Amino acid sequence: MTFCLGITLNEGIIAISDTRITSGNECTTAKKMTIFGKNNHKMFVMSSGLRSLRDKTLTYFEEALEEKEGTFDKLYKAINVFSDQIRRVAKEDKEYLEESGLNFNIHCIVGGQLEKDSKHKLYLIYPQGNWIEIGESTPYHIIGSGGYGKPVLDRTLKFDDPIKHALKVAMLAFDSTRISTNEVDYPMDLLVYPANSKVMHEFRLYKNDLFEISEWWQERLRNSVNEIPAKKLDEILAQIYSA
Numbered sequence: 001m002t003f004c005l006g007i008t009l010n011e012g013i014i015a016i017s018d019t020r021i022t023s024g025n026e027c028t029t030a031k032k033m034t035i036f037g038k039n040n041h042k043m044f045v046m047s048s049g050l051r052s053l054r055d056k057t058l059t060y061f062e063e064a065l066e067e068k069e070g071t072f073d074k075l076y077k078a079i080n081v082f083s084d085q086i087r088r089v090a091k092e093d094k095e096y097l098e099e100s101g102l103n104f105n106i107h108c109i110v111g112g113q114l115e116k117d118s119k120h121k122l123y124l125i126y127p128q129g130n131w132i133e134i135g136e137s138t139p140y141h142i143i144g145s146g147g148y149g150k151p152v153l154d155r156t157l158k159f160d161d162p163i164k165h166a167l168k169v170a171m172l173a174f175d176s177t178r179i180s181t182n183e184v185d186y187p188m189d190l191l192v193y194p195a196n197s198k199v200m201h202e203f204r205l206y207k208n209d210l211f212e213i214s215e216w217w218q219e220r221l222r223n224s225v226n227e228i229p230a231k232k233l234d235e236i237l238a239q240i241y242s243a
Helices: 051-067 075-099 150-156 163-180 207-227 231-242
Strands: 003-009 012-018 020-023 026-029 033-038 041-048 107-113 121-125 131-133 140-144 188-194 201-205
Touching: 003 041, 003 107, 003 121, 003 163, 012 041, 012 107, 012 163, 033 051, 033 188, 041 051, 041 075, 041 140, 051 075, 075 107, 075 121, 107 140, 107 188, 121 140, 140 150, 150 163, 163 188, 163 207
Parallel strands: none
Antiparallel strands: 003 012, 003 140, 012 188, 020 026, 033 041, 041 107, 107 121, 121 131, 188 201
């Protein structure tokens, strides 16, 4: 399992991914976020699913970029070529994977801003190679282990939020997932793309870097539970213990 989260905001893009790779009883660390492009026009790719599918798709995509250098002036054009590589890998490997009881399960989040894009873009690509744009109504998507971090994002994140607010929410979503499953853990890779900056900032974060946030959030949740108004529950408990 993995945890990759992409957020698009009016102020830019945030992307985070864990680095844990689980194979049977073994856990290793590997980067799940890759940046492509030259000069000031770049895009990033995050993926979940079998590592072999990711590596093969990215290798084919790198080759396609070399062959078609300079032809991708909008992000969706690059995504169409990336999707072609997913379909190519599916033709080569899907049947053999299914014979072995494995699913062709690659999902990707791709974001960035190329030369003729009027603004930054964020996309979700499915294993079939089709894609959707992640937009203002639901300005985020998780691939991999999505259930644990989704509630905090749904309750607290909006497209017009500042990057600082969204960063905090993203950290809480990651922490909620890390606490609830042993297949997601630090180190975490973080990418921030301020709108129209043409610069992607990358950081690697460790448990100690976010320890203060994690501890604060856990204690605040416990205290908040005790402060919840619960008149009806109090009545039920009173009936139980007075019986």
